[in-house]
Amino acid sequence: MLLYEMQSLMTKEKIINIISDNYSKLTVECQKELSNVSKILMLKKGETLVKEGQHSDKIYFIIKGCARAFYLKDGKDISDWFAFEMEFISSIISFFLDIPSPHFIELLEDSMLLELSKKDVESLADKYHDFERLSKTIVTKTMLQQQERISSMQFHSAEEKYENILSIRTNITQRVPLTHIASYIGITLETLSRIRSRKKRI
Amino acid sequence: MLLYEMQSLMTKEKIINIISDNYSKLTVECQKELSNVSKILMLKKGETLVKEGQHSDKIYFIIKGCARAFYLKDGKDISDWFAFEMEFISSIISFFLDIPSPHFIELLEDSMLLELSKKDVESLADKYHDFERLSKTIVTKTMLQQQERISSMQFHSAEEKYENILSIRTNITQRVPLTHIASYIGITLETLSRIRSRKKRI
DNA sequence: TTTTTTGATTGACCTTTGTAAAAAAAGATG
DNA sequence: CATCTTTTTTTACAAAGGTCAATCAAAAAA
Structure with a gap:
């Protein structure tokens, strides 16, 4: 529509x-x-x-x-x-x-x-x-989302943080450019790109 | 008292x-x-x-x-x-x-x-x-504290995160063991210890 | 006070991620 | 369709911070 x-x-x-x-x-x-x-x-x-x-x-x-x-x-x-x-x-x-x-x-x-x-x-x-x-x-909903986000940022690798956002926002890659996703989870676009290509290969 | x-x-x-x-x-x-x-x-x-x-x-x-x-x-x-x-x-x-x-x-x-x-x-x-x-x-207060915390975690060095918590909780080192402060800001105790000794020297 | 436990520091080494630059791919525009 | 722009990927290199192990210091417990 x-x-x-x-x-x-x-x-x-x-x-x-x-x-x-x-x-x-x-x-x-x-x-x-x-x-x-x-x-x-x-x-x-x-x-x-x-x-x-x-x-x-x-x-x-x-x-x-x-x-x-x-x-x-x-x-x-x-x-x-x-x-x-x-x-x-x-x-x-x-x-x-x-x-x-x-x-x-x-x-x-x-x-x-x-x-x-x-x-x-x-x-x-x-x-x-x-x-x-x-x-x-x-x-309250916002606070709980932030709580989830904080714990995903604490002691998680770039890959884990990416997996985590994918699990919460299943189709985010279809709607949001990777640059924005990368900075949102606190990593560089280059790192995100490496993670994605590693996953593709396997 | x-x-x-x-x-x-x-x-x-x-x-x-x-x-x-x-x-x-x-x-x-x-x-x-x-x-x-x-x-x-x-x-x-x-x-x-x-x-x-x-x-x-x-x-x-x-x-x-x-x-x-x-x-x-x-x-x-x-x-x-x-x-x-x-x-x-x-x-x-x-x-x-x-x-x-x-x-x-x-x-x-x-x-x-x-x-x-x-x-x-x-x-x-x-x-x-x-x-x-x-x-x-x-x-709402909790949410705003979390917001502050998230932005302090995004693209900040270990040292910046430590400075940030000190500025918010001035005397936290007097009341909370360093191990807990370190994990709270998402770094290891060893890294925190290095930051502190670097600051002492200067 | 001595011993034990817990917390903090230091050093060597290694992994992860950032930086910079270039190329490739995908989208937008004339 | 062809060109221009934006986004993404790739490579080489550097730096930050993690891991492991040993040592030191301080606080609790005996």
Whole structure:
């Protein structure tokens, strides 16, 4: 299905209903208010959601497509997070600490997103207990993903780290360039390439 | 002050009030109920809160002392988390996913703790919006600490990782053996020892 | 205090991974 | 289709950090 065809099928109401079902249930009233304050974005591959240095007070839910958070270390592009359909992404440092973003966020595919501002997240969380719970659920899931990632980084070889990400994100190599995968797991593209050719041979 | 002297000074009510002030405000009613379901523990250095393989459905707040979460990889002891005064610790994998704990948790000093069970956390969070918010705050802080840790692990030398933990936990070397610090930052004790002797010389 | 245990340091050696540069392959664009 | 750009692979070489073993130091236990 083409992205522009989805817009009519995927109404904001439906999307919010999916979030409610998959993360934490929201009352109809809360869903309505969430629908009023959120915004659908249709963006092309390569477009940027956040630039380094910006105060980014937005969080994005990915309806279709995928996005990548990355930063520059000594001029080198290092990937810090990938998000696919049904996942959230934001510049967490900027969003939660209200400081300029160290990250860029860009789209790796043509994408459809739901955008929410921190101000609205906060007022919804104040007003609705169930939205507070939803926020907690999202943060908890993120925390558990990070936990998994940390333990995969501790005392694991480049090959083990690559195997690990493949097991979690089965088809990531089809959607994300190897350079980004390499920096995400903390190895160079060259090392990743050697691992892959070693595996092919066997 | 000796640990046994603290018990009379630090009533559960006072401790819960401190949590409320430092994490997220709780109503008096909620504080009372929290006080009813939580329990103070006085434990000696070396004692174990959680063993690998156990279902651990408890979370601990450290009033005095410090604790360490670690796991065994190929028989080797690898530290995964430290918690000091005013911080929470639990076997997060077991607590949030209801599966057997991959971690041990042990005390690095004689300690005073507040213990809370998941069942009680959940019912408090259901009943009180402000307790739900407190939970979110604790999880969010943990997530941000993990974020910091991940970026310190990505493409940083052993020395940079050591400097980084020293800047975050200024006096950690006074309270935690170097072996544990080394495995926490993902290097061997020998490498850490070399870094330290290099720094001493200069 | 002496002994035992645990934690930290040092040295020799070796493996893994990074660096730099070039070539090849795959994708995008006119 | 042909060209240009980006991504990936390959090679040679260097450096960082791991492993193993011996020694030293400090803290607990007897």
